[in-house]
Amino acid sequence: MTAPHVLIAYASRNRGTAEIADWIGLTLTAEGVPADVRAAADIQDLCGYTAVVLGSGLYAGRWLRDATRFARGHRVALRAVPVWLFSSGPLDSSAAERDIPPVNGVVKVADELDAVEHATFGGRLVPGAHGLVARMILSRGRGGDFRDRAQVRAWARRIAATAALERPQLI
Ligand SMILES: Cc1cc2nc3c(=O)[nH]c(=O)nc-3n(C[C@H](O)[C@H](O)[C@H](O)COP(=O)(O)O)c2cc1C
Incomplete structure (x- = not known):
C-alpha cells in the first residue's frame, strides 16, 4: 500500500x-496526511x-495562467491520481452561503483531468x-476578505479522508 502524500499546487x-x-496543507497534515504546498x-x-x-x-472569469498551464503540462500524470480543484474569487459572502459552480475554463480542466470535485471559496x-483594476475596486470600497477558513478546513478534511485510502503512486 502506498503512503498518501498530497501536493497542493496554487496560482x-x-x-x-x-x-x-x-x-488546506495544514489541515491535511493535522489529519495525518503528509502534504506539500507549492506554487504551480x-x-x-x-x-x-x-x-x-x-x-x-x-481574474476576469478565469484561472491564472500558471494554474491552467500546470493542468495542461502535467495532464498525463494528473489523470493517474485523484485531483481536487478549487477557485477563490467572490468578493462577497456568496461562496460561504452556496455552492458556486466553476467558471467555463475550469469546467474544461475538471473534465480533462477527470477531477474528483471543485469548490469555490470566497476571495x-x-x-x-x-x-x-484592483486599486479601482478597492477605491470603490468593494474589497475585503471573504475567505471562510472553516469552510476550507471542512473541504480539506474530506480530501484527507479520501487521500488516506490506498491510491496508486505516480510514476
Ligand atoms: C482585476 C480583478 C479581477 C477579478 N475577477 C474576478 C472574477 O472574475 N471572479 C471572481 O469571483 N473574483 C474576481 N476577482 C477577485 C479575486 O479573485 C480575489 O481577489 C482573489 O482572492 C484573488 O486571489 P489571489 O489573492 O490569490 O490573487 C477579481 C479581482 C481583481 C483584482
Whole structure:
C-alpha cells in the first residue's frame, strides 16, 4: 500500500489563494496526511504524490495562467491520481452561503483531468493588491476578505479522508 502524500499546487497574484493552499496543507497534515504546498509555476514533476489539489484565484472569469498551464503540462500524470480543484474569487459572502459552480475554463480542466470535485471559496482583495483594476475596486470600497477558513478546513478534511485510502503512486 502506498503512503498518501498530497501536493497542493496554487496560482495566486495577491497571496489570498496561496494562503488558502496553506490552510488546506495544514489541515491535511493535522489529519495525518503528509502534504506539500507549492506554487504551480515552480513544480517540475509530480513524482511520489498520491493526490493533487490545484487551485487558483479568479481574474476576469478565469484561472491564472500558471494554474491552467500546470493542468495542461502535467495532464498525463494528473489523470493517474485523484485531483481536487478549487477557485477563490467572490468578493462577497456568496461562496460561504452556496455552492458556486466553476467558471467555463475550469469546467474544461475538471473534465480533462477527470477531477474528483471543485469548490469555490470566497476571495480577498485588500490594500496593496497588484494592478490598476484592483486599486479601482478597492477605491470603490468593494474589497475585503471573504475567505471562510472553516469552510476550507471542512473541504480539506474530506480530501484527507479520501487521500488516506490506498491510491496508486505516480510514476
Ligand atoms: C482585476 C480583478 C479581477 C477579478 N475577477 C474576478 C472574477 O472574475 N471572479 C471572481 O469571483 N473574483 C474576481 N476577482 C477577485 C479575486 O479573485 C480575489 O481577489 C482573489 O482572492 C484573488 O486571489 P489571489 O489573492 O490569490 O490573487 C477579481 C479581482 C481583481 C483584482
